[in-house]
Amino acid sequence: MTEEKKVKQQENVGVLVRIMGKDISGEKKIYTGLTKIKGISWAISSAICYKLNLDKNENILSLSKDDLIRIEELLKGDAIPKHLKNRRNDLEDGQDKHITGVNLDMKKEFDIKRLRKIKSYRGNRHSLKLPVRGQRTRSHFRGKGRAVGVKKPKVGKKS
Numbered sequence: 001m002t003e004e005k006k007v008k009q010q011e012n013v014g015v016l017v018r019i020m021g022k023d024i025s026g027e028k029k030i031y032t033g034l035t036k037i038k039g040i041s042w043a044i045s046s047a048i049c050y051k052l053n054l055d056k057n058e059n060i061l062s063l064s065k066d067d068l069i070r071i072e073e074l075l076k077g078d079a080i081p082k083h084l085k086n087r088r089n090d091l092e093d094g095q096d097k098h099i100t101g102v103n104l105d106m107k108k109e110f111d112i113k114r115l116r117k118i119k120s121y122r123g124n125r126h127s128l129k130l131p132v133r134g135q136r137t138r139s140h141f142r143g144k145g146r147a148v149g150v151k152k153p154k155v156g157k158k159s
Contacts, residue, residue: 017060020072021101026061033060034071039100044084051079075100 015026017033024033034045049056052070054063063071074080080098082088087097087107091114099107115123125132131141 015061017063017068019060019068020075024060026059028060029057030054030060030063031056037100038102039086039098039104040075041084044080044098047080047084048074 016023017026018024019034020037022037024036028036031042031045031049034040034048035042040048046056048054048071051074052067054067075098078096082096085096085098086104087099089095090097112123112126116127117123122132130137135141
């Protein structure tokens with residue numbers, strides 16, 4: 001019987017399951033695999049498993065097509081608690097939303113562009129590629145791609 005399980009596991013190696021436009025390895029547990037989708041944290045993954053009565057420790061491959069559809073509908077709907085949503089009181093329509101995948105990147109980019117356009121403090125910090133949330137810049141901040149080190153002054157020839 002253990003040989004049958006080994007053969008079955010070898011068949012499932014490399015199988016991918018597509019959820020919300022993201023390919024997830026079928027070997028991963030449901031709880032872990034859902035976090036591979038951009039915008040889904042551990043807390044939301046746990047809430048999904050709780051709402052849909054899914055066992056966190058089962059492999060994603062064991063999910064039926066119906067379960068996958070239910071997961072996507074749950075993420076698109078309003079069943080997630082308000083405190084877990086990543087877009088509360090949205091500027092466009094004032095609703096609480098949970099955004100995942102590419103849409104999350106686009107919304108973040110548009111928010112930064114809006115901050116730059118209205119020339120807010122945060123927008124200016126983004127424009128200058130400096131830390132936005134109050135971190136120090138003198139001793140610990142290093143910008144992206146900047147060389148670290150001290151320039152030595154050039155010493156001229158003595159005559």
